[in-house]
Amino acid sequence: xxxxxxxxxxxxxxxxxxxxxxxxxxxxxxxxxxxxxxxxxxxxxxxxxxxxxxxxxxxxxxxxxxxxxxxxxxxxxxxxxxxxxxxxxxxxxxxxxxxxxxxxxxxxxxxxxxxx
Numbered sequence: 001x002x003x004x005x006x007x008x009x010x011x012x013x014x015x016x017x018x019x020x021x022x023x024x025x026x027x028x029x030x031x032x033x034x035x036x037x038x039x040x041x042x043x044x045x046x047x048x049x050x051x052x053x054x055x056x057x058x059x060x061x062x063x064x065x066x067x068x069x070x071x072x073x074x075x076x077x078x079x080x081x082x083x084x085x086x087x088x089x090x091x092x093x094x095x096x097x098x099x100x101x102x103x104x105x106x107x108x109x110x111x112x113x114x115x116x
Contacts, residue, residue: 017075017082021068024084025049031086032095035071037078042071045096047089053096062099 017035021044028048035042042065045053054068065071074080087095 016079017072020082020084021046021051029084029086030089030092031084032092034083034085035075035080036083037074037080040074042068042074042080044068044071045092047092053099055099 017033021033024046026049029046030048031046033042033044033046035044039058041057043055043057044051051067054065054071056063056065056070056074
């Protein structure tokens with residue numbers, strides 16, 4: 001459905017998530033960071049290198065996470081796997097609009113639809 005590129009996929013150490021986000025800023029990356037932990041997943045949304053929204057997913061429950069604060073804190077304790085997907089701005093805004101107007105019961109399914 002999208003033009004997307006998986007740019008990076010790894011665990012990068014306890015403080016690496018914040019550093020990675022800072023590094024993506026000057027590159028003006030527009031897309032999603034998906035952080036996979038044992039107990040949950042996190043999604044941090046970037047628009048031109050700036051964090052504009054983020055969510056944690058516990059089982060099928062979607063929880064808003066202002067500026068990725070809880071995701072970053074969790075990453076310090078339990079570094080997870082990070083996948084970065086660069087997407088076209090119009091696709092990103094459609095994804096965000098769907099989340100805000102009609103939060104899905106299954107964010108994982110929605111995420112996979114957009115990222116395939």
